[in-house]
Amino acid sequence: MRAVVAEDQFLLRDGLTRLLEAHGFEIAAAVADAPALLQELLHNPPDVAIVDVRLPPTFTDDGLRAAIDARRAVPGLPVLVLSQYVEQLYARELLADRAGGIGYLLKDRVFNDDQFVDAIKAVAAGGTVMDQEVVAKLLRRQARRETLARLSAREREVLELMAEGRSNIAIAQRLFVSEKAVSKHSTSIFAKLDLAPSDDDNRRVLAVLAYLNG
C-alpha cells in the first residue's frame, strides 16, 4: 500500500516512516510542508496520506487545508489527519464532503501501533475514523443525546466504536461479544437511524456522520 507522510518535525516524520514501513507500507513520499504535500497528492495520489494539521509555511492549519483541497480535486482520496489536539470544527470540515476515506486522530494514538495501523487501513478502505476524544465531546451534547436516545446503550457503544473506525471483529473483541451480535446491533442501528440498505461500508460511514452531525 502506497502512503504519503506529511510532518514537519524530523523526528516524528522519521518515526512515522519507520513505523509504516515496518507494517508493510510503501512510503511514496515523506514531505515537510503543505505545498509539497498538495503537489504530491494531486499529481501522484497515494492509497492513503497521513497528514499533520500544523505544517509550514504558516504553521497554522496548512495541513488540514491541503488535505481538504486535495480531496476537492480527487474526491474520496483517503487522508488520515493527525494533530496534537482535536477540534470538532475541523472534524466537521473534514466530514463535510461525505465521501468517506477520512480519519482524524490525536498524535498520541501512534503509541498503539496496531490500532494506528488498523485506523490507516480503515481509512484507505473508505472508512471514517474519528478520535475517541471527538466522539466523547459529541456525547456530552444534550441535543445529540436526545437524537440518539432511540438507540440502546449497547447500540450506542457499538456506534461509538464504529465512529472510531473499528471493524465488526474489533468491536466484538472490545465488547466481549460475538461478531454476529455486533452485526445484529449494527443492522439495528442502521434501521433506527433510517439508513436505507446499501453496501455495508457506505452505511457505516453514513451512520457515523449521522452520529457526528446530530
Add this chain to the structure above:
Amino acid sequence: MGSGSQLLVVALLAAGVLVASARIRSDREAHGLPTRFGHLAWTLALAVLPITMVATLSGRFDPSGLRAWMVAIALAIAVVLAIRPGLAPRLVPAGLILLGVASIVLARAYLLAAPPSALPASVVALPGPSGGSVRPGLDAATPAGLWATGPGLALVQAYLFVLLGGWLAWRSADPLLSRARHLLDRVTGLAPRAQFRALLLLPVVIMAAELFIPGRWYSPASVALWFLPFLGAAVVVLRRWPGAAGRLAVLGVLLLGLSGIVLAMTFQYGNAPSEYGLVVMAARSSPGLVAGEALVLLAFGAWLAPQTFPSARRLLRLPPDPELTRQVQQLTDSRAVAVDTAAGDLRQLERDLHDGAQARLVALGMSLRAAERLIPVNPDAAIALVAEARDTSARALTELRELVRGVHPPVLADRGLSDAVRALALDCPLDVQTHIDLPGRPAAPVETACYFAVAELLTNAAKHSGAREACIDVGHSDGRLRIEVTDFGLGGADPAAGGGLAGVEKRLAAFDGIMAISSPAGGPTIVVLEVPCALSSPKTSSC
C-alpha cells in the same frame, strides 16, 4: 407687537431649548428611540424657529400678515413632524445656527453702505448706525427690528443662537450628527472634549474681528479682506496645533470679556472713537448689555481655563479634573488586574507543569531505568514496565494539551476569533447557534481575552442556567467589537456574586472593554461584551 412680543419670543425660545436638551438626554438614554413627550417638545422648540426666521426676513409685513404667516408655518411644521418625526433633532440645531448666521449677515448688510437689493425694504430704509428712530410698523421682536433698537441685544442674540445650535448639535444622539462628529474626530484627531474647546477658536476669531474692524471701512471687499486672513489663520492653527487652538480660544474668550468691560466703561464715563466695529457700536448704544455679555464671556473663560491650563487649576487650588481622576483610577485598577492576572496565570502554569507533565516525565525515566535493569533478569516484568511507561507518556501528553488549550487555544492561533468561537460553540454541551460577522481579525491580546470571556460565559450557561439552547452574536462596528451571548435558561445571573462573570469584566477592563448583563428571573440571560479595537485586513484564504 412690541417689547411684550419680544419677551414672548425669547421665553418661547428658552422653553424650547430647555425641553430640547431634556429630549436629547432622554434620546441618549433610550438609544434614540422617539417618545411621545419628546415629539411634543421638539415640535414646540422647532415651531418657534422658522417663525422668528420669517419675521427676520420680512420686516415689511404688517403685524396681522405676520401672524398669518406664523400660524401657517407652525401648522406646516406640525404636519412634517407628524410624518417624519426623526427629522426634529436635526432641524432644531440647524435652525438655530441658520438663524444666528442670518442675523449676523443682516447686521452686516445693515451697516454696509450698499445693502443687497434683495433685503426687505424696511431693512434698507432703517436709520444708519449713527442713531435715529425705528420706522413705525417694524416689529421690534425681529432681529432686523432689534438692530434698529439695540445692536447690542441683536449681537448677543445672534451669537447666542449660533452657540446654542452648535451645543445642541454637539450633544445630540442623532445618527447623522454623530457621523459628522466622527468625521470631525478623524479630521482634527482630537478627543471630543478637547475638540469643543479647540473649535471655539472660530467664533472667538470672528468676534475679535468684529471688535477691531473699523466701521467706516465697511464694504464687502474690506470685510472680506479683514475676515479672510483671520479665518485662514484660525483654520491653520486648528489643523496644525489643535492643542494650542484650545488654549488660544480660551484666552480669546477671556480677552473678549475684558475688552467688552473696558468698552462699556469707556462709553459710560467718557468719549470713545466712533468709527469702530459692531461691538463698539453696540457698546455705545447699550453699554449695560455689552458689559453683561462681557461678564458672561469672562465667566465662561474662567470655567474653561482650568480645564485647558492645568497650571491654572494648581494656581486656583482646585482639585484635579474629576473626569481625569476617574480615568487615572480606572487605568490604575485595570493595570493592576492585568498584572495580577498575568502573574497568577504564570504561577498556575508553573504549578500545573510541576505537578503534571514534569512529574510524569520523572516517572517515565524511572520506569524505563527499572525496565532496563529487568530486561536480562525478568523480560516479562520489563515489558509490563515499558507498557506502563508508554501510558505515562500518553497521560503527560494529554495534560500538556490541556495546558496549551488554557494558555493559547490552537484553534484561535490557527483560525482567529471567528472560528475559535464556532469551535467553542461545537464543544459546548448546549445547542449553540452562532452568527459571526467579522471582516478581519482583532489584535491578538483582544482576541484571546474575548475567546476566554466567551468560553467562561458558555461554561456558566451550561453549568447554572439550565438552558438547552444558547446563541452567540459577534460583530464589529464603529471601532468596537461586540459579542452577545444569550442563553434561554432560568436567568438570575449576578455579576456581583463574584466568580466567573466578575472575572470576565475585570479582564476585559484591561482593554477598556465593558460587560453588560440582562438576566431577569425566568430568563433569558443576555451578556453583551464590547471592546474598542480595530480589525486587521481580512484573511486572504480560509476553508
